[in-house]
Amino acid sequence: MSYMDYFQNSCRTNTKEDIKVIEGTCSSMCPEAEVILRKKEKLVHVLEVVGDKHKLVKRYARPAADTNLAVAHNLRPFYILKKTVDYLLFEVTKRTDVPILVIYNFVTDRLRAVRQDMIIQELKPNLRIILLEPMIRFHTYFGYLLCEESLNDYSPTLNRNFLLECLKTCLYSYDELDMKITADPLDINILMDNMLICSLENKQQRLDRSLVEAIYVLTNLYDESPMWRLCRLKKSLRNAPAVRLAYRVAIASLHGNYVKVCKLIDKLCPLMFCAVALFLPRIQRAALRVVCAAYGGRAGVPGGALRGWLRLPAARVSRTLQHYGVAGDAGHVRCQRAAFREDAPLLPPSKIEDDHLEQKMNIDYILTYTHLDK
Structure with a gap:
């Protein structure tokens, strides 16, 4: 069962009276028991060695029948999860002493552990969004960055699954916020204030819902489901430049107007381009x-x-x-x-040589820009 399925099932089956929310008490990026165990068993990852010190990050634990993951002292509260995400994306991804695939696999595993802690604690939707949007950007960017790697070393299908998991959970959280606006305007004001405060704690992160909605459309370019979702969005969000451009690309693709699709690609921002580039073959x-x-x-x-x-x-x-x-x-x-060979398999995607895009294809810009940035 995915995190998203677990979360939705929990929301449907539990009422406010029988929900027992677990709040994490771990004050570091890795629980003390795991630190001791991994040092003893020599399971410290090369990216967890910083100088002459160890900086361990909690690994993803696969659920098993005889294990209980909902232990408060092993769960990290929101502010530690946010610190962990920032550390992984703004520091670890910039390491140059190991191959890029080693960085990707390490960060991917640790981000899964963050999502696991987030779901077990059933964090509020505004807090989930703050954690998930950088992950969406990471998987979108690295999906393009690693598209030429061997399938023996990198799985584009697995990366796409992680991306869709983050996207669906994030969009579900946005929908939950929208419902709270209708049900209790005062409550949503408090939630949005918290979102603003949490975002400003690290001035590097900038949330952009319209960009997330656009990436969801372009990641499912030949699927009509995202188009139905667009029809249900508020008019102000549907008219956002990123969403309108994604809609035009999707419609042109569904209509078979491939020349128009390729022309519209020139207007895409880096993240939207990364999403569409995988469909170019x-x-x-x-x-x-x-x-x-x-x-x-x-x-x-x-x-x-x-x-x-x-x-x-x-x-x-x-x-x-x-x-x-x-x-x-x-x-x-x-x-x-x-x-024309109808039976010929699709060519694998490849990177596109574009000087304008190359200038912006760096992790700092990818994680911080909004669709309004030029």
């Missing part, structure tokens, strides 16, 4: 099939035009055409509908 394959059908039997298509339509780098045009059985090169493409 699928978009390019579908677009190339349409081009072959439309221009088959004619003189063909100039390579430059095709690169622009499909957002294909010149260095990858020949490989892509050959993979799908289309004759041609970077200069000219000879389209033949019958030659």
Whole structure:
């Protein structure tokens, strides 16, 4: 059972009278018992060694039938969880003494442990949002950053599952806040004040709901469910620039207007681009099939035009055409509908060379910008 399923089931089955909320009392990023055990068994991760000291972070514990995870002294309260998330994302991700995959795997495991503590304690929705939004940014960014890694070392499916788990829990928390606005305006004012205070404790973090909603749409580009969610959002949120742009990309994709999708990609902010970039091989394959059908039997298509339509780098045009059985090169493409290989598997996603985006593809900017930043 996922954290989201556990949380929703708990909300449905428990009433205010029978809910017993557990409040964590652990005052460090790792419970003392785990610190002692891991040092004794020599299970300290290389990223937990800082200089000549150890800085341990609680590991994710897989639920088992004979274990009780709801122990107060092993659970970290919100302010410790926030400190842990900030440490992992703003400090550990900048380490240069280990490979990027080691950093990703370590941070991913420790963030799972944060979500586990968060769900067990059933934190308020505003507090969950503060913890989850940086995780959404992390998994979106690293999903693109590691897209060219070997499947033996990195699982894009697992990263996508973690991202969707964070997204759904975060959006559920936003919906819960929206319901509280209707039910008790005074209560929601208190919650939002707390959110503002908690956000300002670390001036680096900036919350942006419209960006989260947009990432959810683009992460599920060929799914209509996020579109139905957009229809239920408040008008002010639907009209936010990031949400409107994500909607246009999704509609163009569902309508098969691949040229428009590729043009709209140029307008995306870095995180939204990271989400869409993983779908580019699928978009390019579908677009190339349409081009072959439309221009088959004619003189063909100039390579430059095709690169622009499909957002294909010149260095990858020949490989892509050959993979799908289309004759041609970077200069000219000879389209033949019958030659297109329908059975060819999708090419893996790859990084896009874009000087404007490269300037912003750093962890500090990714974790702190909002869709209004230029």
